[in-house]
Amino acid sequence: MKKTQLWINGQWEPTDQTYELYAPFSGELLAHVAKATVSDVNRAIEGAQEAYQAFKQTSAYERSEILYKVVELLKMRKQEMVDILVKEAGKPAKAAITEVERTISTYLFAAEGAKQPSGETVPLDAAPTGVGYMGYTKRVPLGVVSAITPFNFPFNLVAHKLGPAFAAGNTVVLKPANQTPMSALFMAEIFKEAGLPDGALQIVTGSGGELSEALTTHRYIKKVTFTGSEKVGLEIKEKVGLRKLTLELGSNSALIIEPSTPIQQIIQRAVNGAFNFAGQVCISLQRIYVHQSIYSQFVEAFVEETKKLVIGNPADGTTDISAMINPKEVQRLQSWLEEAKESGAQIIAGGTFTERIMTPTVVVNTSPNMKIVCQETFAPVVSIVPYKDLDEAIHLVNASNYGLNVGIYTQNLTDALYAADDIDTGSLIINDIPSFRVDNMPYGGVKQSGYGREGIKFAIEEMTNLKFIAVKKSL
Template identity: 55%
Template sequence: MKSYDLWIGGEWRRAARYEPLYAPYGGDKLADIAAASAAEAEEAIVNAHEAFLSYRNMPAYKRAEILYQAAALLEERSEACIRILVQEAGKPVKAARGEIARTAETYRFAAEEAKRIAGDQIPMDAAAGGTGRIGFTVKTPIGVITAITPFNFPFNLVAHKVGPALAAGNAIVLKPAEQTPLSALFLADLFRDAGLPDGVLNIIPGGGAELSEILTTHPHVKGVTFTGSPEVGRIIQRQAGLRKVTLELGSNSALIVDEGIDVASIIDRCVEGAFVYNGQVCISLQRVYVHRSLYEEFVARFVRRTEQLQIGAPGEESTDVTSLISNKALQRIAEWVDEAVQGGAMLECGGMVLEHQILAPTVLTGVNPSAKVVAEEVFGPVVSIAPFDTLEEAVAAVNRSRYGLHAGIYTPRIDRAFYAAREIDAGGVIINDIPTFRTDQIPYGGRKDSGIGREGIRYAVEEQMDTKFISFKLQP
């Protein structure tokens, strides 16, 4: 059985401890993975800082060339990447193929942004005291970034941390999710072959509880970027203090289906948004509010399409829904569904726990708004549908959440679209599409318990840089 070491300072380092990694589907042991200690994490941070001192001076076009080359190599090695996603994340192969294509595009976006970093000229004579001076700003990399990433998009969400850091001229220490370390470790050889200097990228699998403090408090760490739960996000923010912090903390994304919409034309898209990768997506469609005039038709069509989804092994081309990431996640979600039903909800389809850690795609109606499947983030194949009478009522229901990442609305009326865009309290409002919509150049982040800061390469680069003001007095 293969074992994987730590990637520190441009070389593989043996760790003091290793942990077994098992496949979500079937439970086969995949490898033994190094589990970094706090001392080993500190070694990675020190190496990153030393590499940063020279990498920060690398010309932008060279940083861009490295990122372009990494994207090209990723595409060349895509079949190996897809196999990793199928095995360690249990991701259906067609979804895995899409993630790798997006990941290559994300690194290309990063390469492009490396060339666009620029400051501003300041009109100094706009103030009486500024006459006779020239002022301008420059953008400077901040230093070592530590990144803590989730399991659900272990290539592309890592790219949203690594790409901006490298584009900006920072060094990075990456701690991948404990369930999906192989996809992150794959990047070690890839970026070495792309020409990245040793030490700029360090990869240290390990436990979050053990590594969180060192990754957020070490003096060399100047920025922290994290995707995960609000509870962990709050801990990270407290630990990080005055450092720059970007937190993407999940959601229970909602969709409004307004009167006048052709229900048949949107059902496939809505079902996709609810159940792609088993609902293990931060902006998975979890709540649907349908105008009462369309409600019965929508529920009937949605249930019928959901029952047509194919359940099976992640390596099968036909599979739509497969294993959840862990038995713990499966049991939690099943308990939440049972709680909703006990509270009066109607189980329209699904709800069954199947072999191989699978929950059948589940549709609920009549759910109490306080039930966990509505109020919290399910992160599984469960969607709740409810009727509304007025758009104001629907928007209020969308906002009745501690989260605010993405929301969506289907409406044929532009005035109602703009009303929803203005009144919905979320980081993104998607008009005439599901809230699960995302491309990798858009500003992506939330409000309320969905986090702070923005990803999307240009915006993440800005989060990872400082602005320095420079003034010249023309007559000394």
């Protein structure tokens, strides 16, 4: 049985305590995972601070070359990465392949982004007191970044922390999700081989509750970047003080479908957006608002397409839906659906459960205050609601406490631009589902979905300080 270790200062270190890691689909024991102590975290942070003193002096070219090497190494080990995702995350193989490809793209964007940060000149002589002076700005690294990542995209969301941090010249202490440590530890080997200096990447595994204080308040931590639940994000926000902070939290992403939409052309895409990786995606399609004139037609087509999805072993290349991350999540959704049914909701597809799997579920006759509508389900559940006009649809979308990604299908440019102005969201996707994401786009939310932006260029800005230099031309 595999027993993992911590990655501290470029070496593997054993721990006295471990926890057991089980496969979401089969329930088999995969590994005994090293459980870090607060002392371990403090040593990792101190090691990252020491490494930073040298790493910040490296050139953009050197950092870029390290990241380009990471890209090449990952290309050679794609299947190994897919196998890890299938086992530890229960991610269907075809979804795992997509994540691996995106991960490689993210590090490629980071390699290119390392050379991009630039400053600007400031015309100091625009003020009388500035005559004889010149001024310019530059981007400088922060120091040690604390990165806390979730289970659902354990390779790519780690890449969105590590890539821009190293591109900018920072060092990182990474705490991966308890369910997906193997993918993070795999990256330790990759970065070591790519030539990243020892100590620039530290990986600690274990209890988030026990380690959070050190990861967010240690004096050497200059930025915390967290992707996860709203509850934990709010707790982190209370602790970080004046440190920089990026929070990517919850969502109950919505899609508006206007009457001009050719239903058969978008139905497969909409179903995929709702049920990919069993809905365990931050921007999974959870609420669909359909114009009343095409509502019945859309619902019928959506249910028909949903029933085509293959449920089974994630290692099988034909599988669309597999296990949720753990049985407790299945139990939670059973409870939420029962509450919705008691309040008048109707399940028209799915709604059945095993210990580990929830079938893709379509619900109608919902109301805005039901948990499956107003909270983040993070599960294969979607509600379909009719609306009378675009203003009503926008009102229903905006009634959410979240605002990460929203989609709208319409053939009317005026309506598309109207929605773009009026919908309160981090991103509006026109003529596609809210699950659309390319890894160089700005990504982040408003309201309870958090703040700050990922996407390499934008993350680099968040992981640097703007420094101004003024020069008096002559004494």
